[in-house]
Amino acid sequence: MSLDLDTKFAFRLDWNLLRTFLVISEEGSITRAAHRLLRGQPSVSLALKRLESELGCRLVDRGHGGFRLTAAGRQLQRECTELFSGVARIPEVTQEASTEISGEVNIMLASHVVTPLLDNELSALSAAHPKMRFTIRIDTSARVIHAVRERMVSFGICLVNRRFSDVDYTQMYREFFGFYCGPSHPLFGRSNLSFADLRNFPAVSFDTDDLSDALRPVALLRGEWGLDYEIVGRSSQLEEVRRMIQCGMGIGSLPIHVVEPDVERGLLWRLPPYENPPQVDIYLVSNPKKRLNKAEALFLERLSARIARTPLDERTYLSGPPPASSSGAP
Structure with missing residues (x-):
């Protein structure tokens, strides 16, 4: 034939x-x-x-x-x-049914995703199902959404600027952004500062720190107070934005709960606003059309359930995630 x-x-x-x-x-x-x-x-x-x-x-x-x-x-x-x-999925569908879960879970995160919700679930599942394998990649929120829409990853965790009808969104937690400077900056160590003191200083920022992008609340605050200072450095990665701030290149915004240890170690100094800082919501995003293996389905189900049973106030990190620690503000 x-x-x-x-x-x-x-x-x-x-x-x-x-x-x-x-x-x-x-x-x-x-x-x-x-x-x-x-x-x-x-x-x-x-x-x-x-x-x-x-x-x-x-x-x-x-x-x-x-x-x-x-x-x-x-x-x-x-x-x-x-x-x-x-x-x-071939090994899974060709093996006999077993109570032991195995398989690859591919997760894509924005660079500043720091929450015990994810950490605790990773810990619990890896202990209960040692044959599960995890791949975690860091990228911009826009690329996280793209990867979820194209079914390249199991799910993503990121900021959301634009919603798509083919993606499911679950608010995972809320974080707040503060402004910071490094040890060599003229404002480092100074208390009782006002927004006026921040004017005319160079700045570093995230690529998404724009009125039309995911960090719109931060950009709105800068615009409201006339802090349209010169941008001398940009990055999509939290580690690199933090590095430029610590090196004294300029003022920049960072998630308060993420950089508290740096404040306590004297590597960063908190600047205004000390009250009502910009808030940003972080979402768990998934594609309902993606065919999930058993490991992916279990992880997504358990993480979603953990989020649902945790009140929003416990998922709101103004200082640090539970257990709470000092804000490090001057």
């Missing part, structure tokens, strides 16, 4: 090319994909060219330091995501 063209293609194709392409599309860079795959960059570039030759179309536009999936590339990324999600 002869095989049709589609079936012949499936038999002829080296499926490793699809895996390589999926990693390239997830990383947005051939260099980063090569690092993740533990292969040389020329080898990964050649695999991409071979796949484009097999398919007869261009999958990635490259040039001038840019990287962008073509329409065909975006469609293939969706197909590969579904394909490898199914492949990952």
